[in-house]
Structure formats: structure tokens, C-alpha cells
Amino acid sequence: MTQPPIDPTASKRARVRRRRRERQILVFGAIFGGLALAGFFFASVYRGDIEGPFAQPFVTPESAFETEVNIACPPAGVMPMAPTDVSLRVINATNTAGLASTTSKDLSGRGFVVTGSSNWTRDFPGTVRIYYGEEGLAQAYTLSTYFTDFEMVMDTRDSALLDLIIGDDYSAADSLRSQDAAEISTEIAFVRPQQCVPIELVAPEPAPRNLPDDPLASPEPEASPSASASAS
Template sequence: MSETTDRRPARPRRDRRPIIPLVFLLVLAVLALGVWWNVFRDAAATDREAAAACSSAAQAPPSLDPSTVELRVLNATSTAGLAQTVATTMQSRGFVVTEFANDPTGREVTGVGELRFGPRGAEAARYTELFLPGATEYQDTRATAVVDLVVGPDFTELATPEDVAAALTPAASASAAC
């Protein structure tokens, strides 16, 4: 006797689903994406650091020859002879001091001092500021490149040549990197 069933015969499994290889490929793709993400992030950070170094090099004080900087040393304190002492020191460091006197302008100077200059003397004033750290800047309308170094009430001493050289060293290395 033969029996008939309503069941179909089992089909051979030819179309197996490759789940394990697909998961493996997906994990590899995620890892590759992570690696490239880090590469691009590091490259962007390097570019930002280089841009920051170049902008700080542009803002760094210029390294000038002191003999090209013409100064007037003015005393805005009640200490007699301070302008002459500072002028002598600046001359010994190679600056051209054309005059030393009491401050004739009557401007109130606070802190260690003030550097007064015109548009042509801006670079020389930034260089001179290395010798009088903490001095404020005052740009006026003078047509010459002469810088007025005005000694203020909190002045104690000028920066040492070693301090000035140390301040110029990072600027030189930063500008060389650009």
C-alpha cells in the first residue's frame, strides 16, 4: 500500500546564508572607518597647530638690530636721573638714544612704562618692548620711526640681554617652521 502525503520533499540547502562572512566584513569596514577617522582628525590637528605657530610667529616681536632703533627716553616718575640711567643702559645695548629728559606731555603713565610711537615705528616699538616688559603701547600720529620709551612709576630694571634672547628664540623657531 502506498501512502500519499501532502508534504513536499525537502529541498537541498544550496542557498545557505553567509551570516558569518557578512558580519566579519561589517566589522572590518567599521574598523577601517575608525582608522581613517583618526587619520583625518590627526591631520586636521596638525594643520591647526601649524596655523597657530605661524600666527604666533607673525605676532612675535621682530628681531631687529638695536642700532637701527632710535629712542627718546623720558622719565614720568619723581625719581631724578632715571631717564639718564635707562638711556645709558639702552645705549650700551646698541640703541641710538637721541634724547633723555622728563616727560613733557603730562600724560599719566602707570605701570612700568609706556612706549609711544607712530605708524613707522611700530616694529621698533615691539622690539623695544622686549627690554621693558609690561610696558603699555601708545600709538600717536608722528611721522618718524622714533620710539619714546617712557619710564613709569613701577619701573625697577630693564630686561637682561639673556631674557631678550630667550624671548626672541621661540619666535625664530616658529617663523622657520612656516
């Protein structure tokens, strides 16, 4: 009997199918191997055998946070205070005689508690600068609302008493807001500066050596006679 002729096209198709199956076996083998490896990895992370890729915090630790911004943000959830709850000294850094005294009268007329006025031995070319301590952040922001332009500097003082420095650019007519200005309302929240940081991240300057007592500070409670007797 004679053999039927071999179809070369069928033989070629058979080789193509065989190679395709081989490639499929390799691809699916690689996929299943990858899945098995991923499953082993995540199971090890879950058990704590190895450290996962998200073990590090998503926020920068406070100790590692570095910024050139040194302005404290307004206290959260705190509205401006009444002027009668803000005490300050007024200091003249200009060559205009009597400017601290007249500014003190202007602010006293608004209700602020002015403890005194004096001259500054340094130059200040700005409008006003408010020095405050950590306890006086709300007071400093309250005082700032009364001026059209201001600077705020935190120092190491341990009271809420403020120092207001009057600079060369100060003008009572242009720098001090009118008494009916909406910006000084105690019912409007503080305006947050475009760049500010939590007060804990502000690097304070050294406070003046001699600071008067804050007249608005709460007096420290005196020890009761019984407590003194028991202590002795």
C-alpha cells in the same frame, strides 16, 4: 439571482486606499511644486534677475568694524630688529631724578640709538609706555621685548623714532630684561598680544608737536643737476 452579500470590511479598505492616494497626490504635488519654485528662484539668481541670499559679504567691511581694542598686532612675517636699528627718546615720568639718564645709558649699552632724555610733565603710574608711529611698529615691538611689562600707544608721528616713557612702577632690576634673556633674541618671532587689530584699524593719538629728526632715517635723495635744469 441573489446578490452576494457586500463585505463591509472590503468597502472600508477601498475608502482608506482612496484617501491614501489622495494624500499622496497632494504631498507629491507640493514637493514637485516646491522644487519647481526653487529651480525658478536659483535660475533667476544665476541669470542675475534677482539678488540671492548670499550677495552680502561674509566679512565686516573695514569701515563698519568697531572695537575697543586699540593695540596694533605685530607686523606679519617680520622678526625683531637689531637694537642698533632702533632709535628712541627716553622720558622720565617719575619723581626720581636722573632716571631718564640712567635708563638711556642702560639702553645705549644694549645697542639702542638714544637721541636724548628728558622729563615728562604728566603722571604715568605704569612701568613703561612706548609711543610709536605707523612706520615704527616693528621698532616698537623690538623695544618692548626688553621689558617685562609695557604699554604701546600709536600716535600720528611720521617717523620710526620712538618715545619711551618711564613710569612709577619701573625698576631697572625687575623691569629691564637681562642681556641673556631669551625674549630679546632677534631669532624669536614677536609674541602676538591676546587682543590686537591690524594697524590700519588703530586710532592714533596726536603726536608731540616737536619731534627730533630720526638719526636712522634714510636721507632723501637730492635732485640731480640735470633734473633741476629740466625743471627750470
